[in-house]
Amino acid sequence: MFARRIAVIGTGYVGLTTGACLASLGHHVVCADVDVAKVERLRAGKVTILEPGLAELVAEGQAGGRLEFVVGAAAAVGDAEVVFLCVPTPMGQGGAADLAAVESVIAEVRTMLPVGSIVVNKSTVPVGTAARVSGLLKRKDVPVVSNPEFLREGTAVHDFLNPDRIVVGCDSQDAAERVAALYARLGAPTVLTDAASAEMVKYAANCFLAMKLSYVNAIAELCERLGADVADVTEGMGYDRRIGQSFLQPGPGWGGSCLPKDTQALLQVAAAVGYDFSLLQATIDTNAHQRQLIVAKIREAAGGRLRGSRIGLLGLAFKAGTNDLRDSPALAVAALLRAEGAELTGYDPGIAHEVDGVRVVSDAYEVAKDADTVVVLTEWPEFRGLDWSRIGELAAGSVVVDTRNHLDPDALRRCGLTWWGVGRGHLD
Numbered sequence: 444m445f446a447r448r449i450a451v452i453g454t455g456y457v458g459l460t461t462g463a464c465l466a467s468l469g470h471h472v473v474c475a476d477v478d479v480a481k482v483e484r485l486r487a488g489k490v491t492i493l494e495p496g497l498a499e500l501v502a503e504g505q506a507g508g509r510l511e512f513v514v515g516a517a518a519a520v521g522d523a524e525v526v527f528l529c530v531p532t533p534m535g536q537g538g539a540a541d542l543a544a545v546e547s548v549i550a551e552v553r554t555m556l557p558v559g560s561i562v563v564n565k566s567t568v569p570v571g572t573a574a575r576v577s578g579l580l581k582r583k584d585v586p587v588v589s590n591p592e593f594l595r596e597g598t599a600v601h602d603f604l605n606p607d608r609i610v611v612g613c614d615s616q617d618a619a620e621r622v623a624a625l626y627a628r629l630g631a632p633t634v635l636t637d638a639a640s641a642e643m644v645k646y647a648a649n650c651f652l653a654m655k656l657s658y659v660n661a662i663a664e665l666c667e668r669l670g671a672d673v674a675d676v677t678e679g680m681g682y683d684r685r686i687g688q689s690f691l692q693p694g695p696g697w698g699g700s701c702l703p704k705d706t707q708a709l710l711q712v713a714a715a716v717g718y719d720f721s722l723l724q725a726t727i728d729t730n731a732h733q734r735q736l737i738v739a740k741i742r743e744a745a746g747g748r749l750r751g752s753r754i755g756l757l758g759l760a761f762k763a764g765t766n767d768l769r770d771s772p773a774l775a776v777a778a779l780l781r782a783e784g785a786e787l788t789g790y791d792p793g794i795a796h797e798v799d800g801v802r803v804v805s806d807a808y809e810v811a812k813d814a815d816t817v818v819v820l821t822e823w824p825e826f827r828g829l830d831w832s833r834i835g836e837l838a839a840g841s842v843v844v845d846t847r848n849h850l851d852p853d854a855l856r857r858c859g860l861t862w863w864g865v866g867r868g869h870l871d
């Protein structure tokens with residue numbers, strides 16, 4: 444029989460997406476969270492995470508009786524065949540992942556897990572965690588499987604249902620196969636391996652993506668200094684199938700809840716086993732430097748000095764399609780601008796609340812009002828469709844700094860504005 448009884452512990456981005464998508468594949472899923480108010484909201488069908496398709500899948504699962512929400516892990520695991528751990532693993536002391544939440548769930552449920560059930564870890568955890576969780580479980584009959592997720596915020600449901608690959612690691616081949624079978628309907632290539640290798644895949648992949656972006660940002664800076672166009676350079680590179688076209692877009696640096704945390708964590712892991720991972724350190728340093736380069740560009744656009752200048756920020760989230768501000772490059776740039784005395788007004792279609800040091804407004808044009816410089820920090824599609832002549836009339840200055848190369852330089856020029864992108868100096 445294909446349909447399984449599954450418990451998902453944690454209803455954050457990963458947990459809720461995993462629960463709703465597994466229910467949509469036909470499994471019976473019970474999702475647990477310690478936050479009572481959140482569970483009540485979810486029971487009432489209220490999904491507060493901005494994730495296309497997620498609210499619909501939750502509603503479908505609930506209506507079909509395949510998706511339930513309960514308070515506390517203990518209430519979810521009683522008759523589960525597979526228990527997914529989707530709890531936060533934030534950056535702890537010195538950049539290492541903090542496993543307190545994983546440990547407390549294990550302590551809570553260890554004696555309640557049905558004989559022969561499987562614990563699956565979906566959170567990004569250091570290599571060796573599956574073995575550690577096994578040690579904490581002290582249950583020879585309950586194997587621990589590592590099954591990392593590769594979901595991107597903003598396309599999490601799509602990524603779950605159309606995966607490039609499924610990675611399942613366990614020292615028990617049988618448990619790995621049973622977990623892989625949960626995804627059989629998706630028809631994705633599946634890598635069955637040991638637990639440590641599966642845990643490593645996640646870090647190796649995310650750190651590689653971060654490295655690719657830092658490399659592209661460095662190439663963009665060189666293009667700018669040498670009069671080349673990074674858009675053509677990356678297109679030319681990307682046709683090489685060994686490189687690929689995706690993840691080659693320069694910007695204000697990479698951020699979000701995963702890449703910064705995972706690069707730091709792998710650096711720690713490497714140091715702990717005596718390997719000086721200078722390539723990864725340079726990836727992180729290049730990212731910090733990228734923000735400085737962007738600030739220098741904004742300073743120049745504002746006339747050489749930021750103190751007292753008014754800067755209008757379009758976009759605050761770490762990327763388009765999400766309302767997530769965690770480790771947002773936009774906020775990192777904003778903090779640097781503020782440190783130099785700039786006055787900041789910001790607009791983001793997904794953010795209505797206050798943001799430290801930025802006056803958040805609910806209208807893109809208000810950002811432009813009297814701004815010495817308007818800066819695009821997040822690539823929201825709607826920014827392309829703004830009335831740029833109106834922005835030109837409202838702003839005090841005429842330079843638009845487009846840190847995502849998102850706008851059409853010619854369209855802006857026709858509106859009397861000067862477009863400054865990244866790595867496309869010859870177009871300025």
Ligand code: UGA
Nearest residue numbers: 592593594595596690691692694697698699700701761762
């Ligand atoms: C990332 C990975 O892409 C997912 O595969 C992984 O599952 C996830 O982390 C995770 O570990 O949970 P996510 O953090 O949602 O996903 O964001 P990305 O789409 O990867 O973007 C990361 C950062 O890179 C953003 O700041 C984005 O704006 C930036 N970026 C991305 C660029 O500057 N240029 C690009 O071409 C692509």
